[in-house]
Amino acid sequence: MTAENQTPYVGDFLKDSPKNWGKWGPDDEVGSLNYLTSGEILRGVGHVETGEVFTLQVRMGNPDGDPVWPGRESIQRKNVMDESFFERGEGDETPGGAHYADDVATLFLQASTQYDALGHVWYGGQIWNGYDASTTAGDMSKASVLPIAERGIVGRGVLIDVARHRGKTVLDKGETFTHEDLLEIAAAQGVTIEKHDILLIRTGFIGSYYGQTPEEFYDGFLEPGLTYSPELVQWFQDMEIPNLVTDTIANEVTFEPGTGVTLPLHSALMRNLGVAFTEIAWLDDLAAACAADQRWTFLYTAAPLKVVGGTGAPVNPVVIR
Ligand code: UVW
Numbered sequence: 001m002t003a004e005n006q007t008p009y010v011g012d013f014l015k016d017s018p019k020n021w022g023k024w025g026p027d028d029e030v031g032s033l034n035y036l037t038s039g040e041i042l043r044g045v046g047h048v049e050t051g052e053v054f055t056l057q058v059r060m061g062n063p064d065g066d067p068v069w070p071g072r073e074s075i076q077r078k079n080v081m082d083e084s085f086f087e088r089g090e091g092d093e094t095p096g097g098a099h100y101a102d103d104v105a106t107l108f109l110q111a112s113t114q115y116d117a118l119g120h121v122w123y124g125g126q127i128w129n130g131y132d133a134s135t136t137a138g139d140m141s142k143a144s145v146l147p148i149a150e151r152g153i154v155g156r157g158v159l160i161d162v163a164r165h166r167g168k169t170v171l172d173k174g175e176t177f178t179h180e181d182l183l184e185i186a187a188a189q190g191v192t193i194e195k196h197d198i199l200l201i202r203t204g205f206i207g208s209y210y211g212q213t214p215e216e217f218y219d220g221f222l223e224p225g226l227t228y229s230p231e232l233v234q235w236f237q238d239m240e241i242p243n244l245v246t247d248t249i250a251n252e253v254t255f256e257p258g259t260g261v262t263l264p265l266h267s268a269l270m271r272n273l274g275v276a277f278t279e280i281a282w283l284d285d286l287a288a289a290c291a292a293d294q295r296w297t298f299l300y301t302a303a304p305l306k307v308v309g310g311t312g313a314p315v316n317p318v319v320i321r
Pocket of ligand 1: 069110116120249250251266279
């Protein structure tokens with residue numbers, strides 16, 4: 001327990017939770033993405049029927065702000081060269097006379113649609129694969145986002161639309177669902193979640209950001225999402241799910257309702273099983289297309305930016321259906 005609030009220590013809470021450490025060797029940094037073999041990639045290609053393309057990144061740098069985890073900030077981007085510089089005589093004229101625009105940005109690498117590095121969250125002094133947590137100091141020398149970026153992610157994606165199934169545009173704050181719910185919704189959608197599927201889950205939460213003020217969105221911040229149970233973790237393990245993609249900021253309910261533990265699936269799935277997390281995905285357009293023709297599977301492709309030592313990196317996943 002932590003003294004002040006009786007919330008159990010996550011390491012005690014997850015003491016019997018399964019781990020895949022060592023499964024892909026002592027130097028592994030991409031975890032369950034190893035399940036995405038060339039055979040799995042071809043299985044994904046087999047789910048392209050109409051050639052429609054969907055990009056799953058939210059826009060970065062909306063004038064009204066971007067949906068981010070509280071405490072992070074939207075990208076700060078500004079031009080350092082454009083026509084106004086030339087009009088003021090501050091442009092660097094080049095032979096031939098063409099003008100150009102340039103810009104510079106400061107960003108939280110996790111403040112847009114993003115892949116988390118497998119070492120992004122840990123407890124007990126060890127990150128994914130058992131690497132020492134001191135490897136995160138300064139930059140991540142182990143299990144950073146770079147190996148995920150260099151590998152790329154391609155496979156069969158399946159979308160489970162929890163919000164649509166529950167007849168809502170967006171789930172309520174703190175509303176939860178389990179793997180049993182996912183299976184029930186998949187059956188209702190007429191689709192089967194198969195082993196090694198890239199699992200996309202829609203709650204409507206990111207879409208809801210754009211229909212309200214940031215103050216309303218962040219008021220009593222409590223995301224809806226998957227909630228921890230030993231059975232759910234075992235289901236991910238048995239299904240060998242390589243990648244969890246959701247339209248929420250953190251891929252799971254913010255606090256485990258029974259104990260108040262913050263984001264325990266980050267530890268149970270990412271740290272222990274090596275499941276890659278893709279967060280803040282834009283799923284509304286893809287979901288509308290899937291619902292229209294009742295095809296919920298597709299080819300999912302993604303590659304986050306190759307940030308050396310990064311704890312995560314922005315990504316614009318591309319789905320082809
Ligand atoms: C936190 O690190 C709190 O969340 P995320 O994984 O969404 O970046």
